[in-house]
Structure formats: structure tokens, C-alpha cells
Amino acid sequence: MKRPFNLFLVLAVMIGFGQQTTSINHAQDVTITIEKGKKESKAKSKAPFTGKRPAVDVAILLDTSNSMDGLIDQAKSQLWNIVQEFAKAKKNGRTPELRVSVFEYGNSGLPAREGYIRQVIQLTDDLDKVSEALFALRTGGGDEYCGAVINEAIKRLDWSGQANAYKAIFIAGNEPFTQGSVDYKSACRNAIESGIVVNTIHCGDYQRGVQGKWKDGADMAEGEYMNINQDEKVVHIQCPQDKIIIELNSQLNETYLWYGSKNERTRYAENQVAQDLNASSLGGLSSRAATKAGSLYRNVGRDLVDTFEEDEEAILQLKADDLPEELRKLTPTERLKKVAAISKLRAEIKAKLATVSKERQAYLAAERAKMTETPAAATLGDAFAEAVEEQLVESGFDLSDE
Structure with a gap:
């Protein structure tokens, strides 16, 4: 029987070219800055994360050496499908808080003294930030040190301290x-x-991965060993529902009331649109929109509506300068009334999106059933789907429909 674990999605992302600086902010307001060619600044020691919802922490470690362009493309195009693997999970009737981290390893553009490893993003529930990190990845030849990057993910991240969390x-x-x-x-x-738990995904032949000890590593850490074809192209089928979904997604974006400094508000709004465009460029906007209609795309601490739904009193503690312009001159009562009205509108749009997305999934299933070609090789998204369902159940999550 496998022991319980928490799911922390550590995305190990390899970024190889250019003089790049990555700043990572997470729920405990610790910032780590990693600059190419320089040592990582020392972060404060991290206390275990505790949240109001059941914890699902996922750490994804991606090889970004020269031969891995296909793997990175799969990660970009399938991120929102991967997130939806967790969308049905509940524990004691509560939707989990999904946090994802990204690491890259094996890229010769990274410092050799640090083992060609880079933490790209700390565990975060800001899924737009995760998407942004993936689309910034570049590949470059190097040495791939799996043991080292696993150890770094264990040490650097503020893994949940909840009993029976999924990590x-x-x-x-x-x-x-x-x-x-x-x-x-x-x-x-x-x-x-x-x-x-450690799930290993060998990019290549199954038996070669066994010989290379990928299966042994998964067995030791009570995970799943899987193999994929990293160069398999992800096929996107156009659906009649896509146009409606895109329109509803635009309406949904209008309901976000970002708060914080002026620069933060601008960054949140612009990045949401930028990740819509990134998903659209790979044919995945409908999948992203379906995720945004669900319960895992949450922006507590950034958006007034999501924060209001978590703790309505919290938004009354904000300084006027941190509020959107349209709320600054309102009384506290008027402010709550305004946010509540937008919350109701968002719920209505999400309900429409969820309905149309289900219709789209039914259409996709029917179209795929008509295909007579040889089944496509497994991809990164398939590997996640294979592993997470059983593991979530073993950690005490229900996987009934939302």
C-alpha cells in the first residue's frame, strides 16, 4: 500500500539562452531571484505551507537539453489539460488548492557549478504565472542530473505540512x-x-528507460514509471463550440478586479490575456477557458472576487491605493455590494462555459472515435493522466464530478 503524499507540481523548466532573470513570488511573500551565470540568492528557510483548502502540490522537473524541444512544446500545449486532471478532486467536499512549481535541468546555458539546474518558479497557485514560465523555456545541450534536481525540489520548495496532502x-x-x-x-x-511521490517520465523507449533506472527511481519513491514520445505532435480538433467558448472567455476576463500596486494590477491583467494568447497559438484556448470556468483557477490574494469568496472581510482591509480605480471612492458597504454583484456575474459566465465545454468534450470524443489511424504515441499529458487519478484517491481525494 502506498503511503499518502501531497501533490506538488514542480515544473522543472530548462531555460538556456540569453541573460534572463526570473523572480518568483509565492503565498508566503518569499522572493527568489535566479540570474543566469550567477548563484541563486539565499532564500529564507521555508516553513511548511498551510492553507485553508486541501493541498495538492505538483513539482514538474523538465529536461531542457537540446533534444527536448518537443517535450517543452507538449508542456506548453497540454498545461490546461493537465490541470483539468485535478479539477474533479475534492476532499471532505472541498476543492483543493493546486500549487505548481517549475524546474529545468540539463541545460548547458545554466551554471555547471549549480549542476545545470534552475528553479524557474516556486510553488504557486497562480496558474497564469506557470504558463508564462513554460512559454519562456529554451533548450540547450547539457548534462542531466536527475538525482540532483529531485533533491533541489525537495529542499527549496515549501511543501505542504497538511497530513495526507498530495505532494x-x-x-x-x-x-x-x-x-x-x-x-x-x-x-x-x-x-x-x-x-x-516521484513519478518518472522517460522520453523514449520503455525498455531503455528501465535500463537507465527511470523505473527503479519511481519504484523507490512509490510513483509511476511511464515512457512517452516527446516529439509526438499534439493534435487539436476544431469544434463548433470553440467560438462560443472564446466569447465567454472574454466576458469572464472582464469580471476580474485585480488589486495590489498599480504595477501588480497591470501585470496580472496583462498576463491573463497573454496566456490566453499563448494557449490560442497552440490550439488550446478552449481547454484553458474550461479550466478558468472550474474551481482550480483561483486568484485569491490577487483578484477581489476570488478573495471575496474566500474571505469577504479581507478586501475591507486593503488600502485604497491597492484597489481598482472604480472601487476607491466607494464606502466599505458599497464596495462589498459591487464585488458581490460581479461575483454573481462571474458565476453565471462560468456556468455557461462549463456547459459548453462539456458539449465540446462530447464532440471531441465522437470525432476521435471516428479516427481509424494507428493510435498516437503517449505524450506528457497522457503520462499525467495515467498517474494522478490513482494517486489522488490514495491520498483521500474524491474524484466525482464538480
Whole structure:
């Protein structure tokens, strides 16, 4: 019987070219800045994360060496399908708080002294930020040290301290799991002793991955071993519902009341639209919109409506300068009334989106059933789907429909 674990999606993202700086903010207001060619600044020691909702923490570690362009493309195009794998999960009737982290490893553009490893983004519930990080990835040849990047993910992230939380690392790559000075066996033992399951995804032949110890690593950390074709193109089928979904998505965006400094408000709004465009460029906007209509796309601490639904008193504590312009001159009572009205409108739009998205899924299923070609090879999204359902159930989550 596998022991319970929390699901932390650590996205291990490899970014190789250019002088880039990545700043990561998460729920505990700790910022880590990682600059190419320089050592990572020391972060404050992280206390275990605690939240109001059941914890699902996912850490994805992506090999971004030269041969992995296809893997990164799959991660970009399938992010919102992957998120939807968790959308039905509930514990004691409560939707979980999904946080995702991204690491890259194996990229020669990263400092050798740091093991060609970069934490791209700390565990965060800001899924737009995760998408932004994935679309910034670049590949470059290097050495892939699986044991080392697993250890870094364990140490650097503020994994949930909740009992029976779901915490998981998903690591994908194509070179032997044994490379580097950090023993993969030690790293995988460290993970499961911390309640973190390790799922391994070998990009290539199944048996070659077994020989390269990818299966052994998963077995040691009570995870799943899977193999995929990282160069398999993700096929997107146009559906008659897509136009309606795109229109409803635009309406949904209008209901967001971003707060914080002026720069923060602008950044949140612009990034939401930018990630819509990124998803659209790969044929995935309908999947993203379906995710936004669900309960996992939440912006508590950034958007007044989501924050209001979590704790309406919290928005009364905000400074006027941190509010959207249209709310600054309102009394506290008027402010709550305004946010409540927009919350109701958002719920109506989400309900329409959910209905049309289900119709789209039915259409997709029928179209795929007509296809007589040889079944497509497994992709990154397929690997997630294979692993998470059983693992969530073992951590005490229900997977009934929303």
C-alpha cells in the first residue's frame, strides 16, 4: 500500500539562452531571484505551507537539453489539460488548492557549478504565472542530473505540512537516471520520506528507460514509471463550440478586479490575456477557458472576487491605493455590494462555459472515435493522466464530478 503524499507540481523548466532573470513570488511573500551565470540568492528557510483548502502540490522537473524541444512544446500545449486532471478532486467536499512549481535541468546555458539546474518558479497557485514560465523555456545541450534536481525540489520548495496532502514530483527526460554526483536512490528515498511521490517520465523507449533506472527511481519513491514520445505532435480538433467558448472567455476576463500596486494590477491583467494568447497559438484556448470556468483557477490574494469568496472581510482591509480605480471612492458597504454583484456575474459566465465545454468534450470524443489511424504515441499529458487519478484517491481525494 502506498503511503499518502501531497501533490506538488514542480515544473522543472530548462531555460538556456540569453541573460534572463526570473523572480518568483509565492503565498508566503518569499522572493527568489535566479540570474543566469550567477548563484541563486539565499532564500529564507521555508516553513511548511498551510492553507485553508486541501493541498495538492505538483513539482514538474523538465529536461531542457537540446533534444527536448518537443517535450517543452507538449508542456506548453497540454498545461490546461493537465490541470483539468485535478479539477474533479475534492476532499471532505472541498476543492483543493493546486500549487505548481517549475524546474529545468540539463541545460548547458545554466551554471555547471549549480549542476545545470534552475528553479524557474516556486510553488504557486497562480496558474497564469506557470504558463508564462513554460512559454519562456529554451533548450540547450547539457548534462542531466536527475538525482540532483529531485533533491533541489525537495529542499527549496515549501511543501505542504497538511497530513495526507498530495505532494508529487514529475520528472521528465531522456538520459540515464544515474547521471551526476547525487545518487538517485538517495534522492528518491529523501522524497518519499518527506511524503513526496516521484513519478518518472522517460522520453523514449520503455525498455531503455528501465535500463537507465527511470523505473527503479519511481519504484523507490512509490510513483509511476511511464515512457512517452516527446516529439509526438499534439493534435487539436476544431469544434463548433470553440467560438462560443472564446466569447465567454472574454466576458469572464472582464469580471476580474485585480488589486495590489498599480504595477501588480497591470501585470496580472496583462498576463491573463497573454496566456490566453499563448494557449490560442497552440490550439488550446478552449481547454484553458474550461479550466478558468472550474474551481482550480483561483486568484485569491490577487483578484477581489476570488478573495471575496474566500474571505469577504479581507478586501475591507486593503488600502485604497491597492484597489481598482472604480472601487476607491466607494464606502466599505458599497464596495462589498459591487464585488458581490460581479461575483454573481462571474458565476453565471462560468456556468455557461462549463456547459459548453462539456458539449465540446462530447464532440471531441465522437470525432476521435471516428479516427481509424494507428493510435498516437503517449505524450506528457497522457503520462499525467495515467498517474494522478490513482494517486489522488490514495491520498483521500474524491474524484466525482464538480
